Structures are given as structure tokens and as C-alpha cells.
Amino acid sequence: MHKIGNIYFIAAIAVIGGALFGFDISSMSAIISTQPYLCTFNQLGTDENGLCRGPKADVQGGITAAMPGGSWLGALISGFLSDRFGRKMSIQIGAVIWVVGSVVVCASVNIPMLAVGRLVNGFSVGICSAQVPVYISELAPPTKRGRLVGFQQWAITWGILIMFFICYGSSFLKGTAAFRLPWGLQAIPAVLLYAGLMFLPESPRWLAKQDHWDQAKDVLVLVHGHGDPDSLLVKKEMEDIRAVVEFERANADVSYFELVKPKMLNRTVIGVFTQIWSQLTGMNVMMYYITYVFTMAGLADADGNAVLLPAGIQFIINVALTVPALLYIDIWGRRPTLLAGASLMCLFLSLTAALLALYSRPARPGEFPSASESMAISGAPAKAVIACTYLFVATFAATWGPVSWTYPSELFPLRVRGKAVALCTSANWAFNFALAYFVPPALVNIRWGTYVLFAGFCAVMGAHVWAMFPETANKTLEEVGRIFEGEGEGAIKYIGTPAWRTKNTRAKALESEGAVVQRDDAAAVSSGLETEKA
Template sequence: MRLIIYLIALLTALGGLVFGFDSGIIATTFGHESFRTTMYGPSQANAALTGAIVSVYNAGQSLGGPSVGYLADKFSRKYTISFAAFLSIVGAALQASATHVGMMIAGRLVAGVACGQLLAVVPVYIAEVAPPKHRGFLVGLQGMMVAIGFGLANWVGYAGSYASGSATWRIPLAMQIPIPIILMISVLFVPFSPRWLMRQDRIEEAKQVLVRLRGSDANASELLAQEVIQIQEQLKLEKEQSGTGWVTSLKALFSRRFIRRTATAAFIVVQGQLSGAPVIQNYQTIFYAQVGFTGKTSLLISGVYGLMGVIGTALYLAFVADKWPRARTLWSGSFILAANISICMALSARFGGNAVSRNMDGARASIAFIFIYSAVFAMFFNAMIWVVPSELFPMFLRSKGVAFAVFMKSVVAIVLSQITPVAMEQVAWRYYALFVASNVTAGILYFFFLPETGGKSLEEIAELFGDTLATERIGEIEVDAKNAALADEEEGDNVRDPTGEEGHRVPQKGQ
């Protein structure tokens, strides 16, 4: 694989870093006394407002995700990424300068819109420029960036505890700004998606991009020619069968023909929420308090928790990406998560609350299994929940399908963010049972119903769902080329004889 593809994927995957940092920084922000006083008043506690600050961010994602279905197809993938980065800067500025809870909520809403767009468009862009055999790794780089963002946010939040006054949380929130500035400007220099260019009938530009991505040596040129023909013919077939209008395409997303892919993509992304990992990430200081760790100790634990996600995603890139089948990765990871969170539930039940004063070893074991949970989620899901949905759809539905999946994820996240603070107060450790059940259910569904998409081109994956491929057209083109070559050979048999007269057939061997 060419270095330029790595660089392009790493650069656009900064969108994952923006999301990870923006999502993770709120967890440590809640841990600062100055923030709680500014937002909630002298009581320093308001479960409803805490849930609102988290849930409005997810509400923003539910708005930003669907907008990608139009923006990415109309204005290109890379311009949509740049616009989303700009919105992220605006949202971060509002949060860092917030003087009351309303301003904070507004900032989280704008940041949520931006991150919803980034989550939907970045994996689509990377999937469309990546060669099939490396697509799991390259799209997985977004998962690595998300993990790095979470980990970085936790350590920045911990460092903020050594400041004084409102600087303890304003400076960490302001650190959301530099990364999207870099992304907003630098993404303008990456190439357009070749598939998007072909969709716009900018064929020559698409070929030039593919030459940059695949190389120009003899072997690469042959593969490139095949890829160009396959993409062109598949796009023609899609236009003939489904039309070109945006509204028509949106209706097709929920048609009988495509509903299975739409539901599968949405389920995989939603299950990323129902696995329990994002809930633990956002409310980890509450979980730690239940087993006796508060203040700077809690923030330090959050920093270590963030590192586990980076380690887990690194293990995915090294040992799982494009090496394990997609389906096996998802179902085995689901069952491992279910077992892990069952242990967390048992330890919290036994050593949580007042019991922690009698057995600190049990409390530490609870924290240890939360760390393991973070690493397991990162290894099996942090990247994979974006890899598979970005592969399932044909070109004219890809951005819309992933956008819908992000929308559904955001809706579920809103519900979870609202009920989690109340659930932790009312049912405590029993809340874990929801995530045990969801992981077991997901594992069963992945095992029996998820088709394997690894190693196939984006056009070939459609065949797994019963789509008609353009292979017959490609075959006809190849046959026509062979017939033309044979005709040229026959014409070559009639050559000028030594006397200069034409039309005399050269005697063939054996004649």
C-alpha cells in the first residue's frame, strides 16, 4: 500500500480525534468543583442538567449525521469534513467561554452537530479511497483516533485540576479548538473521493486520483484500469435501477431492497452505545465514586482508563484489522464484553457503597475490570462499528446510510444520557444488566445474520445482499476488446507484397 494512502487516511481520521476529545472532555469537566458551582449553583449537583449537557451533544449528532447524506453527495466528502471542523471550533469556543448552563448547552449542541457530521463522513471517505484488502485497517484508523481523543481528553482534564478557579475546566474545554483548525485547513489538500468524482461525471479527475492512490507501474496500471471499469459500470447500473435524485435515493434507503443493509448498519452503530462503553466513559466519575474514589484520584483513574482504549485499538490494528473476518470480530467481542461487564456488576454489587470501606481490594478489582472493558471494546468495536457500515451500501446510498446509522446512534445516546444519572442513583449496579443483555443479543445476531464483507471491493459487497453487479457489462467490454484485437490481427494478415501491390494474402504456415 502506498504511503500517500496512509497519510490521507491519518489526516482525515483526525475527525475521529475531534469526536473522541469532544466526547471525552465532558467526563472530567463534571469532576471540577468550579464547573459544578458555575453551572448548578451552590448545590453543585443537578442530575437533570447533567443529563441535558450530555444528551444535547447527542441531539446535535442526530442533526449533524443526517445532514451528511446531502452535504457529502452535493459538495463532496472532503468539503463536508472541513465544514464540520469549522462547526466544532464554534462549539468549543462557546463551551470554553460559557458563563451559565444555557451557553454551555448551546456549545455542546453545536459541537454535537459537528461530530455527527464527522462520524458519518470520515469513514465513508476513507472507505472510498482505500484498497479492499487494507480497508479494515485504514477505516480503523478513525477508531484509533477516537481512542486517542478520549485518552487525551482524560489527561487534559486531569491536568486541569492543578489550575485554579474556572481555569480548571475552561482551559481543557478550549483545547477542543486546535485539532479541528488543523483538520479544517489540511483536509482541503487531500484528493476528492474517486467514486464521488465519477458520480459527478468527472471521469478524468477520478482516474488521476486513482493513479495517485494506486501507483503508475505496469501491475498497478492494469489493476487501476479494472477498478475504473468496475466503478463506472456499477455506477451506471445503479443510476439505471435507482435513479439519481436525492429524494429518490433517500426513499431507496428504506425500500424492501435496501432495508436490510440500512437496519444492519444502524444496529451495529447503535450497539456501540448499548455495549455500555460510552455510558461508562461519560459517567465514569460517578462509577468511581460508587466504589470510593473521588476528586483528583477519580480524575487520575479516568486518565488511565483513556489509555486502555488506545492500547485496545492498537491491538486491533496490529492483530485484527483485515486479518480476522468482520463477523467473527463482532460476535466474539460481544460475548467477551457481556462476560466482562457481568464481572463488573458482581464486583460493584459486592464492594460498592459502604462496603468499600471494608474491602479496598474489591473496589480496585472493580476499577480493573472497567479498564479491561475499555480495552476489549476498543479492540473489537472501536473501529469495527465504522468499518462495516461504511462497506454495506452502494455508492448512491453510502453517505446517507452511514448518516442514518449515526442518527439512530444519537437517539439511543440521548435516551441513555438522560436515564443514566437517575439509574445510577436509583438502581446502582443493577443498571449493568441492560448492557449484559444487549451484548449477548448482539453476539447472537452477528453470528447468524451478518455477512462477511472483508477483502471485497465496495462494488462486490453489493452481491452479498442480492444486488445485480455490473460484471456482465464488464465481461461484454472485455469480449468486445478481444473481438477488436482479433479483427486487427485479421487485417494484419492482408499486407503489402514485395512488389508494392495490396490485397495479396501472405501465405500462412502449412499453406
């Protein structure tokens, strides 16, 4: 079968796996405040107007958390799938599981069935969210790696946006079709993902690890050499991959235990906390429960539909503001992007907490459905809360959103990359699970203090990034490995230099690319390989 070698096309197909996560976020957040959903899964009876109040706050938290709970398990298992069957096939397995989960969710008639379906969907998302960044990072050139892996976050935002407006349109349908239609339609992207991957090459680094050297070279010729088997860039990359594979076979096992050994522990802690902090920003909580926030601000109507359009603006912002990060993430570097994001998100969360503390009042019994029953705010302060919410989303979209998927996939050597990124992603889903379950009761019990808590997390994560996260932008994956393993000129500089003094090497990378003798300058840029001056 003909394989497509355009790296942007490869990334565009692969990141549909990220879009699955976005579909799930919207298919829950846009539906949980609508009457068809609240009546079908009702536990609290009706209010004085005869409207269904839906599940209990902790039960709704459990329904929402079922997906990230399944994702945690799927992410852990994905490392074994990826090492055994390859990066591409592991993503295809995730796509098949997603279709199964979507069928169960669509057919749900009670809370246990809905939770099980979301658990299965989560298992799929865990596999795809862990292995899509690995797959892309092992195919992408260093000077474009951040942008290409960052497409995963952009795909998530598109998934959120598309499914949200599908849900909005479906909300005008009568009966359970209002939520069954979008829950059924979300199976379609997984079918496209599975089919599209059939036309894409496997990771050359995984092929080399399996001793399929000819196939690995064919992929490099297709993707980096533009069909030229004599490309100097392809030869250089094959030499680097061969040296790394032979070294790793002679010096290491490939168990999860290796990730906590002294030489690997620093990378593991950094990678795991990159994903943990991305959750503790509170962004996915905002996405899941944004309709609750707008309900508190007085935008809801009797059917729960009026909050959907203002919430949809947030998702448009999320898509649009991810674009600057995709364009400039490799220019800005990882550290400045993460530091700026943590600082601004801390500011907007603090402002939201202050506004709610000063101007909100306790909600009257039965005033709002389910977990929205905590606070009410109106007038100018309510508009300010909405503005802070939009600004918070814009900040996350341009900073932590794409970088949190890119950074862990750059940190680890080939022998453990699949398992290591799986472990990091599992940390993401473990905290996603905990927060999805925690937030509805928190909004009821500690109210505006919920925002204070997340603001505190943002402050701590900024300090952690500043002190411990080195810059990895514009280095080949093999070079990043040498930095952490204490070999080579770059490693010597890093060992003697604190993380806050590490620099983005983009200028050097571009200079080296330009020095490579190649017929096609565009091919030289796409390879992203540095060459040493004789």
C-alpha cells in the same frame, strides 16, 4: 495545489474528525467531578464541608446528552452535504462548525449556554463521524479498508487520552480556567483538520458520480497507481466504478426512502444496528461517567482530582488495545471480532453488576457530588470493579470500537452510501443521546441494575451478529454490492448460505492481488483489487 496520495497519510488527516468526538468525551468526563465545574454550574448547593455539589443528575444528563443530540442531527444532514459538496468538503464544513461550538462552550457562563455550545459541537461531530468512514472507504483498497477506516476509532481514543490529560493538568488551575482552557484548546484539531484536507484528494467514486471522470482517474492514479496512468489496476477499478455508476443511474433514485425498499432494507437494518449495538455496549457511558464509577469506589478527594489518574489509565488502555484491531481486523474478519467482543463485554459487565450487588452499600446523603450519589464500595471488591472496568474497555477497544465504524461503510452501494452511512451514524448518536441522559438517574435509581441492563444488551447483540451479519472483509465495495443485490457468483453463495456460514475471503483476495501483472508488487497490494483468472 499539490495533492498527497499516500493512503495512510490520507487516513491520518481525515480521522482527526473522529478525534473531535474523543476530545468532547474527555472534556466532559474529566471535568464533571471537579469543584470549578460543580460550582460554576451548581444547582444542588453545598455539602456539610462547603463543597459544591453541582447540577442535578437529570440536568447533568441533559448537558452531556446535548452533544450526541446535535450529532444525531448533524449525521442525518451530512448525507445531503456529502452528496452535494463531496466527502472532503463536508468534513471541512464540520471542522468549521466545531470551532464555533468550542468558542461558545469555552465562554459558557450558565447551563443553557453550555448546552447550546455542546449542541453545536455535536452537529460537527455528527457530520465528521458519518462522512470520514465513507471518505476513507472509497479511497482504500479492500485488504486494508478495515484497518484504515478503523483509524477513526483509534483517533477517537487518542482524542480522549490527549484531552483527558490536558484536563487533568488544567484541574490544578484556580477558578473557571480549570475547564475553560481545555474547552478552548479543543478547537485546534479542527483547524488542523480543515487545513490538512486541502492537500488531500476527493473520493474518486464521488467524482465519478458527478461525471468528473478525468479527476476520478487522476485520484486513482495518485493513490492506487503510484503515478502510473497505465496501471492495469487503475484501469480495472475505473471499469468497475463506471459500471456501477451507469447501472445506478439507470435503476435507482437517491432518496432516504430507497434505504427501506426490499432490496436495501436488509443492509439498512444491519448497518443501523451495528451503530446502535455499539452504543448499547455501554462503552461511551463508561467514558462520560468513569469518574463517577471511581468516586463510588472511594478514590475521590475533596477537589475531585484524585479520580482523574486512575480514570486516565482506562483511556491509555483504550488507545493501546485499539492497535491489535487495526493490525488484524482484516485478517480476523468482521464477524469473529464482533462476536468475541459481545461475549467478553457481557462477562465483564455481569461481574461488575454482581460485585456491586453483593458488596456495595447506598451512599450517604451528600457523600458524593451529583449523580455519584448512588452506591459506595470499598476494599477488594472495589478493586475488582475497577479491574472489570479496565477489561471491559480493553475488549471494546479491540473489537466493537473499530468494527462499528468500518462495517456500515462497506455495506451500501455508491448511489446511497453517503446517506446510508449518515443514517446509520445518526442511530449511533440517537442512542448516545438517550444513554448519556439516562445513566446519571439510572445510577441513582437502579444502581447496579444499570450494569445488568447493558450486559443483557451485549448478549442480545452477540446473537444478532451471529444470525444476521455476513462477512464483508477483503471484498471490494462493488463486490459487496453484488453480494447483497443477488448478482454474481458470490451472491449466489450468500443467498444460499446463512450469515453464520459466510467466510473471510482474505486468502482469495491476496492470491488475486498477487496474480495481477504490475511492475511494483507493493502497488498491487495497495490496490486491493481481485482479478479473475482467464
